[in-house]
Amino acid sequence: MRHLEGTPMPVLSDARIRALKPKEKPYKQADFDGLYLLIKPNGSKLWRFKYRWLRKEKLLALGKYPEVTLADARQKRDEARSLIAKDEDPSSVRKDQKAKAAAEQTETFTKIAAELLAKKRIEGRAEATLTKTEWFHRLLGADIGHMPISQITARDVLVPLKKIENKGNHESAIRMRSAAGAVFRYAIALGLADNDPTYGLKDALIRPQVQHRAAITDPAQVGALLRVIDGFSGQTSTRLALQLLSLTALRPGELRMAEWEEVDEAKAIWTVPAHRAKMRRPHAVPLSRQALQCLKQLRDLTGWGKLLFPSVRSSKRCMSDNTLNAALRRMGYGKDEMTAHGFRAMFSTLANESGRWHPDAIERALAHVEKNEIRRAYARGEHWSERVELAQWWADHLDILKTKRPEHD
Template sequence: MALSDMKCRNVRPAAKLQKLSDGGGLQLWAQPSGARLWRFAYRFNGKQKLLALGAYPAVSLADARQARDEAKRVLAGGCDPSEEKKQKKAIAERAKETFRTIAEEYVAKLRREGRAEATIAKVDWLLSFAYPSIGDRSIREIDAPAVLKALQQVEARGRYESARRLRSTIGGVFRYAIATARAENDPTFALRDALTKPIVTPRAAVTDPKALGALLRAIDWFDGQPTVRAALQLMALLFPRPGELRAAEWTEFDFDKAVWTIPAERAKMRRPHRVPLAIQAIAILDRLKRISGRGELLFPGVRAPDRPISDNTLNAALRRLGYGKEEATAHGFRATASSLLNECGKWHPDAIERQLAHVENNDVRRAYARGEHWDERVKMMQWWAGYLDELKASAPEGRTLETALGPTVAS
């Protein structure tokens, strides 16, 4: 006898499983727990099988009958309804594995690994260029031409370096998808030579000793924020990466041991980096502490004291001093120190490289170069500070005074 909606609704649980037949193989199973489940009983290749059609009342009697009839049509076509259901489910699951979904997982993995927030923000920014064209596509369906199209849209804006980095980032997402069994190949591998190679322009740096002396005098005469002046002075003395200095906190400095320890999470190479502090650097830090020593940051922003000064602040200060972007940059102090320290011939190249926080690319050589040359670096940094003092003392004043104070008025 066929079921009615009332009978389905009023069936009560019993001690044993109850099977109520609607005919044509459709059954409502009333479980002792109170659950009511639709099942379609059928035979395929001589074997008795069951197909789950959902739970009542979420799946109504009419819906269950329609699902039974669809399963019968599949049977009539010579296919197993259970296998077809599994295939449809697998296809639906794969459809959810879009590039955007897996990219978000990849970014979350980077965050768990302790990557710097600035790095994660850059990855997010790069991926945002890919989302419009491939973000909502199944990652299994994305091939090299599809990725190339996304990259060429970035190239069309003249951003060749961004396109190159985007290719690398997309490759990271695909390799993560391969590792998690959701992709079989990385299409970016075939695109290594398909992009326009950017013309690399080195960051401007002052490497002539006389010009460096003039720059140092100009910095001392800088009439802007005293914290910015101190930051530029310390960039010249300590030559860290600008981001490492901008976000420096007072707790990182041990004045008794005269050392600044940059924590791993802020260092580019994800490992702590120690910087010996020359007497001149400590003097600058002492003056700076009277200004910003009550807070956590050495260089708090003017409008947001809980955040460090921006990326552009130091370069803007150099522009204000009259140095164009083709003449000097904050990052360029690293090239300045590297060039002049190597040229003087007083210090082992490895000591200079360690102070620049460069990592040896050769695995064997790195294994034998674990010593940090600390004692030599302490001497080198004090010598460097004295050398800068000498350059500054012998530098002409013309450009410095004119830049800092403006044109003089003839008497």
């Protein structure tokens, strides 16, 4: 077969390569365009590509024959020549690729998850949230923790999620998917992954029906509940906690973990710091006369320490998250009737139904953040003056409800 003029004649063929025998010293057998075969005394046949970079001669190893065929070697050589044409050194590119591949093997899900958790801790996220997130990370880690973050697929993530879902913990499975997604998005930001595989699992899990926390909102029943709380025979601090929940509409966790330095009784303001607030924004609460009276009683009990509501077991720990709900159960209110969080719904419902207050003032009193970004930009006011009046009206209104006993009560 004749070759076109100017086209180099390939020197090597598979038959010729197989016929090459080792010698006492290594020797080369050239192909063309810098590709050659190095035959070693032990019989190994190694592909090499010789090229010049920045006026220096360099070599690139392309593998061993026959694992790397003649056609494969020529393709690798052509790829290297293409890099040179783009002003890239093939040897440097290969080193970078190897380093990246090695890094991918060490950048596992567990490692990235731990880094993200440390970042959240520095940012001052609530300890309860961090503990829950760490728990989700451990459950995920049992199946995908050892895997390089860049190689994890949606199917891989689905395995631990289904384990939780199959136990009937549908809400936990959804929350765990969200926790996993945060890890993958963090990895993307660090340049360690290209996509978030949890996005494709959006419709793969069972979504439980939203169940709002039980709350009493009927005025007559509210009055009855308040009377029962006033007569609570358990721990005085527990009674005061429930009374303050009803008066302030704080989240139970914000109240339980409160520290005395957050309460300014002289100015009648209770400020929940950003690191303990759910929305990560400081939340100032105006205090009514009734709330200040509760705090005065509480200070006589716990004012010697740091916490408003220390645990009965240790003054360094706050009241447990089950204490308030357990007290409601002791008073005869089932979990489908009233919860500690339900005092917020009680306040929101009755305050809105009164028609006396601007809805935004009520939302600010609940420390809710406007979801619409544009509206939020124009609604930065805290409605403080109105909220001060609202707080006192609410406390007085609760006193009125307590005095309105139905005939059968």
